Amino acid sequence: MLDAYVTALGMVLDPYVLFVITASAIYGLVVGCIPGLSATMATALLVPLTFFMPPVPAIAAIVTTSTMAIFSGDIPGCLLRIPGTPASAAYVDDSYKMTLQGKPELALGIGLWFSVLGGLFGTAVMMVASPAIADFALGFGSVEFFWIVMLGLGGAVFIGSSTPLKACISLLIGLMIAMIGMNNPAGQPRFTFDSTEMLGGVSLIPMMVGMFACSEVMRHMISDSSAPQVVVKKIGPIFANMWRLTKQYPWQLIRGSALGTVIGIQPGSGADMAAWMSYAMSKRFSKEPEKFGTGHPEGLIEAGASNNSSLAGAWIPALVFGIPGDSITAIAIGVLMMKNMAPGPTIFVNAPENVYALFLVFVIANLLMLPLGWAIIKIATRVLSVPRRVLMPIILVFAIVGSYAINNSLFDVGVMLAFGLLAFVLEENDFPVAPVILGVVLGPLLEEYFINSMIKSDGRLIGLVDRPIAAVLAAITIGIIGWTVIASMRAGKPDKETARS
Amino acid sequence: MKFNDLFAGLVVLALSGLVAFASWNLPNPSEQPLGPSAFPLILAGLLALCAAILAVNGARATNAGPLVGLADWARSGTAVLRLLLVPAAVIFYMFCAEPLGFLIAATAILVVLFVVGGTKPLQAIGFALATALAIHSIFYLGLGVQLPWGPLEPFRW
Numbered sequence: 001m002l003d004a005y006v007t008a009l010g011m012v013l014d015p016y017v018l019f020v021i022t023a024s025a026i027y028g029l030v031v032g033c034i035p036g037l038s039a040t041m042a043t044a045l046l047v048p049l050t051f052f053m054p055p056v057p058a059i060a061a062i063v064t065t066s067t068m069a070i071f072s073g074d075i076p077g078c079l080l081r082i083p084g085t086p087a088s089a090a091y092v093d094d095s096y097k098m099t100l101q102g103k104p105e106l107a108l109g110i111g112l113w114f115s116v117l118g119g120l121f122g123t124a125v126m127m128v129a130s131p132a133i134a135d136f137a138l139g140f141g142s143v144e145f146f147w148i149v150m151l152g153l154g155g156a157v158f159i160g161s162s163t164p165l166k167a168c169i170s171l172l173i174g175l176m177i178a179m180i181g182m183n184n185p186a187g188q189p190r191f192t193f194d195s196t197e198m199l200g201g202v203s204l205i206p207m208m209v210g211m212f213a214c215s216e217v218m219r220h221m222i223s224d225s226s227a228p229q230v231v232v233k234k235i236g237p238i239f240a241n242m243w244r245l246t247k248q249y250p251w252q253l254i255r256g257s258a259l260g261t262v263i264g265i266q267p268g269s270g271a272d273m274a275a276w277m278s279y280a281m282s283k284r285f286s287k288e289p290e291k292f293g294t295g296h297p298e299g300l301i302e303a304g305a306s307n308n309s310s311l312a313g314a315w316i317p318a319l320v321f322g323i324p325g326d327s328i329t330a331i332a333i334g335v336l337m338m339k340n341m342a343p344g345p346t347i348f349v350n351a352p353e354n355v356y357a358l359f360l361v362f363v364i365a366n367l368l369m370l371p372l373g374w375a376i377i378k379i380a381t382r383v384l385s386v387p388r389r390v391l392m393p394i395i396l397v398f399a400i401v402g403s404y405a406i407n408n409s410l411f412d413v414g415v416m417l418a419f420g421l422l423a424f425v426l427e428e429n430d431f432p433v434a435p436v437i438l439g440v441v442l443g444p445l446l447e448e449y450f451i452n453s454m455i456k457s458d459g460r461l462i463g464l465v466d467r468p469i470a471a472v473l474a475a476i477t478i479g480i481i482g483w484t485v486i487a488s489m490r491a492g493k494p495d496k497e498t499a500r501s
Numbered sequence: 502m503k504f505n506d507l508f509a510g511l512v513v514l515a516l517s518g519l520v521a522f523a524s525w526n527l528p529n530p531s532e533q534p535l536g537p538s539a540f541p542l543i544l545a546g547l548l549a550l551c552a553a554i555l556a557v558n559g560a561r562a563t564n565a566g567p568l569v570g571l572a573d574w575a576r577s578g579t580a581v582l583r584l585l586l587v588p589a590a591v592i593f594y595m596f597c598a599e600p601l602g603f604l605i606a607a608t609a610i611l612v613v614l615f616v617v618g619g620t621k622p623l624q625a626i627g628f629a630l631a632t633a634l635a636i637h638s639i640f641y642l643g644l645g646v647q648l649p650w651g652p653l654e655p656f657r658w
Contacts, residue, residue, distance in 0.1 A: 049639075049644065052644045052645070052646075165551060165554060165555055165558075166555070168547075168551050169513055169548065169551045169552065169555065172544055172547055172548040172551065173513075173516075173548070175544050176520055176541065176544055176545075176548070179524075179540070179541050179544070184537055184540075185533075185537070186529065186530065186531060186533070186536060186537040188527055188528060188529075188530070188536075188537040190523075190524065190527060190537060190541065191520075191523060191524075191541075214587065214591070217587055218584055218587045221580070221583040221584045221586065221587060222574040222575075222580045222581075222583065222584050223574075387618075389615075389618030389619055389620070390615065390618065390620065390628070392614070392618070393610070393611050393614035393615055393618065394611070394632050394636075396587065396590060396591075396610070396614065397607050397610060397611060397632070397633070397636060398636060400590075400591060400594050400607075401603070401607075401636055401640055401646075401648070404598075404646075404648075405640055405644065405646040408646070408647060410595050410598065410599075413591060413594060413595050414591075414595060416591070417588055417591040417592070420587075420588075420591075421588065428503060428572060429503065429504050429509055431509075447540045450540060451533075451535055451539070451540065454534065454535050454539075455533060455534070455535070458534065459534035459535060
């Protein structure tokens with residue numbers, strides 16, 4: 001294992017990889033900082049570029065961008081009360097109050113310092129836990145994997161969503177999109193409408209760019225686009241009080257990091273849910289809960305550590321089982337598959353150095369966040385005044401060219417537009433978009449595991465549950481689904497119409 | 502476009518019917534007990550179930566509004582036009598990228614979108630040119646993607 005780490009270190013310290021990491025770090029920080037441009041969108045726009053890179057820098061770009069963007073989403077939340085990414089929304093009241101009290105550097109310092117600590121905590125858990133879980137999972141057959149995918153999809157739809165029924169429909173639509181083409185156990189062309197372009201299935205990159213970038217541009221066109229006014233003129237020393245706060249609130253830091261990692265591991269719930277739950281937890285256990293929401297550092301520390309640690313946590317099921325924890329890891333899994341690094345327990349046996357390189361990128365990205373994060377905070381007031389009405393057209397052209405570039409195909413540009421429109425219509429009607437991506441990424445796997453399991457058992461359904469681990473996984477999955485269905489029936493109204501934005 | 506849940510449910514129900522119909526008779530060359538039609542049929546069944554529940558909920562809801570309504574933003578004609586500009590720009594690119602070349606097509610799209618966003622025309626043209634050249638450099642020089650040149654072919658670099 002140590003040998004593999006040395007090899008991995010050599011791969012990561014390659015000048016080209018370091019260049020990619022630094023460039024994606026700056027890109028992630030800037031995009032995350034601009035309100036209306038989410039971490040998911042930053043990652044999706046980057047995917048066409050990673051297509052042209054070798055595996056390690058490609059993954060490094062994705063990891064670094066998402067890590068940086070989640071942190072820098074705190075900046076507009078603090079300075080403008082507009083969270084840059086949904087993951088910063090939980091504690092925006094506290095951090096904005098600090099700004100109003102003339103202490104923006106305190107809120108931003110907490111965001112930066114505790115994001116780094118939380119991110120490193122999550123990374124440490126990932127480095128220790130994922131090889132161990134992978135080792136255990138090596139004995140799994142298609143039946144176990146079928147249930148793990150089911151568990152992941154069930155968790156995504158029934159736990160991470162405020163509208164389970166609509167999330168379920170989104171997921172099924174995604175699974176059906178995955179059926180298009182010849183990529184199925186029988187090798188039969190399905191739903192191709194006799195088009196040769198569709199034989200290979202819907203290309204993942206134009207689809208992701210469309211759903212996460214093109215749809216954002218459309219949403220921008222119907223929203224108020226006036227550039228926000230920044231009131232803060234000067235930002236003081238950022239790291240001044242951080243050591244004192246770390247000693248004052250060590251328990252909050254650990255609890256936030258741990259909960260964030262666990263929520264990240266749970267498929268379907270990502271950084272935004274981690275931040276909300278940690279903020280609520282911090283308030284509940286605090287000695288002075290009445291101070292929350294008035295510019296109090298405690299909740300900021302816990303939730304800030306939590307959302308960054310969840311990013312690393314989400315990679316554990318992604319690497320070990322190929323199950324994305326949120327839409328960013330769904331994109332990342334797409335990139336891994338493109339690079340012939342299909343995730344799964346065998347990846348730790350076949351190409352351990354690639355996985356260790358990914359771990360090291362996480363460490364480097366979190367350490368790099370200290371100096372680069374400091375720099376972006378110092379110039380934040382200028383970044384924030386870049387008008388979105390100038391950025392959005394550029395993003396659209398980038399999305400067009402990125403989709404085209406993969407296969408030099410204008411058909412893919414059409415795919416990008418079609419999925420942009422689909423995502424726009426879905427979101428307008430409160431259908432979440434993330435389950436569609438999960439469905440598309442996991443659909444071929446789910447079908448393959450299902451058909452293989454059924455062939456092994458001669459088509460009898462009992463074959464899905466007659467092995468002990470499979471039976472346990474099945475029980476958990478059915479438990480989650482049943483519990484949600486019963487809970488919503490008790491509530492009288494099967495679907496709460498509270499859209500999460 | 503704002504659909505009421507009853508309408509959305511019926512649309513999805515129709516979709517599941519179409520998928521079921523299209524997968525019913527898929528050939529099963531290797532004579533497996535579960536052929537290529539099995540999985541899509543299961544999905545279509547589940548989707549139909551979800552859609553039916555959604556439709557029933559929508560029909561029972563008291564404050565559901567019309568079957569197909571307009572979102573608040575859609576009452577403003579300019580917002581609708583601005584929205585339609587996005588698909589229009591992409592479709593324009595699909596049809597004009599080859600004859601006009603990337604640089605001209607992208608500059609045109611950017612100028613229109615910048616001006617609509619409120620940038621002054623001259624500024625918009627300058628900025629659009631610079632952006633198109635920058636994106637072109639990233640993909641053509643940086644990644645080696647062959648972007649179409651159109652009438653600028655003689656000036657290819």
